[in-house]
Amino acid sequence: MSETPQAALAKTIELRVLRYCPSKDGEPSFGTFRVPYTDDMSVLQALQSVKAEQDGSLAFRWSCRMAVCGSCGMMINGTPKLACNTFLRELAPGPVTVEPLANFPIERDLVISVGEFVKKIESIHPYIIPKQPKRVEDGTYRQTPGQMAAYEPFSDCINCMLCYAACPQFGANPDFIGPAAMALLQRYNGDSRDGGQRQRLDQIHGENGVWSCTAVGECSEVCPKHVDPANAVNQNKSNSAFDFLLRFLRREDQP
Amino acid sequence: MSEQRPFRRPQPADWWARPPYLAYTLRELTGVAVALYGAILLAGLICLWLGPDAYAAYRQALASPWSLAVHGLLLAAVVWHAVTWFEILPKTMPRIILGGKALPQPAMTAVTTAFAAVCSIALIAFVVWWGRP
Numbered sequence: 001m002s003e004t005p006q007a008a009l010a011k012t013i014e015l016r017v018l019r020y021c022p023s024k025d026g027e028p029s030f031g032t033f034r035v036p037y038t039d040d041m042s043v044l045q046a047l048q049s050v051k052a053e054q055d056g057s058l059a060f061r062w063s064c065r066m067a068v069c070g071s072c073g074m075m076i077n078g079t080p081k082l083a084c085n086t087f088l089r090e091l092a093p094g095p096v097t098v099e100p101l102a103n104f105p106i107e108r109d110l111v112i113s114v115g116e117f118v119k120k121i122e123s124i125h126p127y128i129i130p131k132q133p134k135r136v137e138d139g140t141y142r143q144t145p146g147q148m149a150a151y152e153p154f155s156d157c158i159n160c161m162l163c164y165a166a167c168p169q170f171g172a173n174p175d176f177i178g179p180a181a182m183a184l185l186q187r188y189n190g191d192s193r194d195g196g197q198r199q200r201l202d203q204i205h206g207e208n209g210v211w212s213c214t215a216v217g218e219c220s221e222v223c224p225k226h227v228d229p230a231n232a233v234n235q236n237k238s239n240s241a242f243d244f245l246l247r248f249l250r251r252e253d254q255p
Numbered sequence: 256m257s258e259q260r261p262f263r264r265p266q267p268a269d270w271w272a273r274p275p276y277l278a279y280t281l282r283e284l285t286g287v288a289v290a291l292y293g294a295i296l297l298a299g300l301i302c303l304w305l306g307p308d309a310y311a312a313y314r315q316a317l318a319s320p321w322s323l324a325v326h327g328l329l330l331a332a333v334v335w336h337a338v339t340w341f342e343i344l345p346k347t348m349p350r351i352i353l354g355g356k357a358l359p360q361p362a363m364t365a366v367t368t369a370f371a372a373v374c375s376i377a378l379i380a381f382v383v384w385w386g387r388p
Contacts, residue, residue, distance in 0.1 A: 028264070
């Protein structure tokens with residue numbers, strides 16, 4: 001190592017952070033901070049250093065610091081990213097623009113409202129609905145690796161909402177069920193142990209279901225977990241269309 | 256105490272003209288070229304139905320430099336549309352499981368693009384062979 005710790009800390013980078021305090025500000029505006037940084041520092045660490053050293057009122061969500069919890073999603077230089085997973089060395093010399101996730105109402109600074117998203121997640125019956133009820137004595141529900149591969153990536157979602165911030169159709173229609181909720185829906189619909197596909201149809205159908213999607217595809221591009229929500233949304237367009245066309249032929253005696 | 260007054264920022268009206276969405280906009284707009292080319296072919300069919308004079312006039316119009324330039328542009332747009340269409344094809348399909356593993360999406364794109372390319376080349380070869388003197 002040629003650099004001493006002091007020399008390494010001498011590098012600074014400018015952060016332009018969108019600030020909004022609901023009790024004081026009529027609308028959001030940018031605040032500027034200059035923070036010392038090292039090559040191993042993330043944008044989240046820069047925000048933590050601002051909060052500790054410069055302005056304790058700066059509000060942002062975070063928890064795990066390692067791209068697992070999905071709390072620290074924000075727009076970094078205009079792109080939805082996890083702040084913990086985005087390094088200042090890649091953004092140097094700056095300035096780095098940090099904004100709350102696009103397409104969501106801003107609560108305060110970088111904190112957005114998540115209530116509507118949570119309602120969407122709840123609406124898709126996010127649990128396995130067995131085809132046949134089984135008693136404990138009858139043993140477990142078994143699955144082959146191939147059957148698991150059919151849904152496995154959709155189960156990797158961490159609810160970070162980057163896909164919603166990347167989706168212009170969600171921006172235009174906030175009631176659109178959106179990429180992550182549809183990925184979770186497909187995680188259960190695609191599970192060989194699940195028999196709840198009919199119960200989840202209402203969430204797929206219509207303008208607030210999959211049909212708001214125009215296959216822009218950016219949701220899958222920004223996903224930090226490679227969930228591919230665009231695939232979940234678009235394959236359910238065929239499911240919705242089939243159900244629409246076959247609804248007169250189907251026997252309704254099975255729930 | 257805290258006050259809740261969520262602020263909703265408007266979506267930029269020109270989001271579709273900015274990267275990364277510009278690629279999507281181009282993919283969708285080149286679909287118009289497919290429709291235009293279909294209309295040109297339809298005009299040919301109508302001229303054929305109207306009689307030999309109309310069809311000769313249609314063929315003469317196609318041979319004009321203006322028409323050749325338009326066809327060059329349309330061909331580029333249609334090729335772009337086809338290539339990007341096959342790129343998003345795997346997004347619209349259920350996951351294909353072969354031997355317990357999911358088929359990678361780039362493989363699906365490569366196989367379908369190659370199939371379309373072979374069909375197109377075979378069609379061109381057939382038309383050239385059919386139309387030889």
